Amino acid sequence: MLKLAHVWWLAAIILGAAAFFDARHRRWANATFWAIMTVVFAGGDAILAAHQAGNRLPTQIVGAAVVVLALIAGTGIMPRASTANVDAATSQAARLGHRLFGPALLIPAVTALVYIVAKYVPPLGPLLVETKQASLVALAVGCSVALVAATMITRSAPTQALRESSRLLDALSWAVVLPMLLAALGAVFAATGVGDAVASLVGMIIPTDSRVACLVAYALGMIVFTVIMGNAFAAFPVMAGGIGLPLLVKQHGADPAVIGSLGMLTGYCGTLLTPMAANFNIVPAVLLELKSQYGVIREQWPTAIVLAFVNTVLMYFLAFR
Structure with a gap:
């Protein structure tokens, strides 16, 4: 069964990839920012479980991490990456044409389908998706299906998706x-x-x-x-x-x-x-x-x-x- 924790782990993979690529290029402030976000997303369930058990230390650490994120963003040491070099992407988009809209349209279609199954098709729905968080889990499934479709259409390696996600996160910077x-x-x-x-x-x-x-x-x-x-x-x-x-x-x-x-x-x-x-x-x-x-x-x-x-x-x- 797909749960909300799986969504957080998926987000942690994307954030972790951004931290890795930034560290390789010695963008240390960006790498630190995304690495902190990675740890928080990946450890979300464990942090919540510890808090419910009466151990407040993990949540206090997360609070301190948020302060560090604010300091990194507020001091201006995390500049946005340039988005000027888009010639290759523009050329590929012209070649693929309207096929590029396919993955984008898959996101709402798959999200709606998974949500409907989770909510209104018992007992199949609860076996597939955590019904309490069906909308968010369904959106993650829709994005994952769209990612697979995009790699097939563009004939790109799955790692390219992580590279492009890292580039986009650096372009958006802390505002994301x-x-x-x-x-x-x-x-x-x-x-x-x-x-x-x-x-x-x-x-x-x-x-x-x-x-x-x-x-x-x-x-x-x-x-x-x-x-x-x-x-x-x-x-x-x-x-x-x-x-x-x-x-x-x-x-x-x-x-x-x-x-x-x-x-x-x-x-x-x-x-x-x-x-x-x-x-x-x-x-x-x-x-x-x-x-x-x-x-x-x-x-x-x-x-x-x-x-x-x-x-x-x-x-x-x-x-x-």
Whole structure:
């Protein structure tokens, strides 16, 4: 049976390959960064088991490792690799043509198929995939199948995939791990009572007996927290716990489904505005070699403002019917 641990081991192989290739080329900061990530991913299950058994030392070591990662990234000793030498890849892409889309299309197709089998085809599904983490495991299977298809289409050795993964990781640099850290930060904020603090602050600033004021505070809060943390998933538990549930749903009787769905979409308007959403806004600028790393954001902000306004209006008319 495929489990979530297998996904982490697969990620550890890719990260470990990046560390190995960087060490061979004496890019020591990059190699150290990816090596730390490799150990954390490979030892994830053992670290969790030790924590559940009452041994806090492994998790404390992981916390120290995260601090080291931040220091490596923050001191600027881990520059992004150049993406300028792409002539060979461009030539091969022209030769292969539309066949290159095959592996990319296999990812969603295989992911959906594996997920459906895991969830809705008993007893076969639970024998193949860990059902509690079916979506993530299914995505890993889809990516693995696409990798095999890509090596067959391009007639490349499997090791070439590791080399290209290493090159891409060095091009993206530390920004590739930012979404994971920011999502974890949202869970930390929720667990430490930031939602309650937000509720108290909102109660002092706005008239909580006004549904319009509470709704605007919720929408703006989703945008602002998403801008800060770079991820609407990280912002949602804070704003839902601070404003969405206690004020909009319980006090004003709003439909929680509308508040949740449109609130998340409003949060994603903040994603369009922030460099903290590195995978959406900074990574494309690096890969496309734009003159400004904020070029993507400059093109997106008008859409973000209009969409946030429309979402807020829709929430008002749909949530309080």
